[in-house]
Amino acid sequence: MTLFGGLLAPVTLVYSLPGTPAATAALLLNFEAVATTLIAATIFREWVSRRVWVALGCITASCLLLTWNPAAGLGLSLPALGILLTCLFWAVDNNLGQRLSAKDPLLVISVKGIGAGTVTLLVALTAGEHLPATATAAAAMAVGFLCYGGLTSILFLLALRGIGAARAGSLLAVSPFFGVLFSLLLFAELPAGAFYVALPVMAIGAWLMISEEHSHPHRHPGVVHEHRHRHDDQHHDHDHEAGDPPLSAAGEHSHVHAHAELAHEHPHQPDIHHRHLHRR
Incomplete structure (x- = not known):
């Protein structure tokens, strides 16, 4: 979690953002839900319905459209690909975090944050970076605590405990739309034409994911x-x-x-009490 979520993902994102319009970058972050669900379903065997697979297809198609750049050498935007790689790193982090979700979230996030922050600081100083002014550092730490490495991470770990990696990732797919809204309010630049095609397709995919329901007879050992x-x-x-x-x-x-041991049926999510196998 420290390596993928705390070090590789944010560093890759920081280097990728300057070459991508803010609204496009925010929308591309929806790929985190796709990658998280794919890893949860294929490696950790979380149940994913056909509805969610359709949703993943919609979001993936939108991300491919946003990544396409005819002017680039391979027809793909490298900064946009960097954001997709960031999402893959965070997806690994999410699924590993789900394995630890029954632990004390404050302790888990503290270990992750201190480890990743220390390594990142050492790498930056080795590369010749200078420490920012005190006011700038304090503002960055306040934003980070609320939006990235502190409170948000603890709440997300609790969500991993309660509804599993795939469903938590699905709900996380809503957050990039807020990023798009704020980017349009804060920055004067308007997205390219492909953005307006990708946005409704991605919105449909996000809605399909967060509106999924799941119920069947199951047994708890x-x-x-x-x-x-x-x-x-x-x-x-x-x-x-x-x-x-x-x-x-x-x-x-x-x-x-x-x-x-208990056998019953009720609507449920793949939380720490419902990690049972399903018949295909």
């Missing part, structure tokens, strides 16, 4: 584990011992607990 949980679902009706922590104001707590 008995398991003992620990994670933060509530007691308002069908999986956490266990008894408590004297040493278990009290519920927080939000009705949550964390302790080692057991799940008895």
Whole structure:
């Protein structure tokens, strides 16, 4: 996670952004949802419906259209390809993060951030970069905490725990549209003609992904584990011992607990309690 999500992805993105219009770059970031879902489905065996495969096709087609540049040597924009590579790095990070999603998110993100930040700083200093002014560094750290490496990463790790990598990546596909909106408000440049064709196709793909529903009879084997949980679902009706922590104001707590074997049917996502196999 530190290597792919904290080091390779942001460095690749920083070098790719100057050669790509802001709105186009924001829209290309939707490829993260495609790459995340592909890795989740093919390597980690998360269930993906036909609806989602159609959505992935729409988003991929839009990304290819935005990457096409007749003036380039191979007909493809290298900066745009760099953004797609960034999305692939983040997709690896997302799927690895899903494996750790039951752990303390603050600890996981702290280790990732400190490791990636230290390595990136050393690489920058070795390359001859100079430290920015104090005010600039403070502003960058505030934005990073809110939008990239701090609060957002913790919330995303909690989403990975609750709905799995493929579905969390699907919901993440909404965020680039906000990036497009702000880019049009902040920058005077207008996107090229291909952008206006790719935008509605990508919007259709994002809508197909976030509106998916999934329900079928499934079985939960008995398991003992620990994670933060509530007691308002069908999986956490266990008894408590004297040493278990009290519920927080939000009705949550964390302790080692057991799940008895259970077979039932209800709408669900591939969270840490629903990583079962599916019949094709």
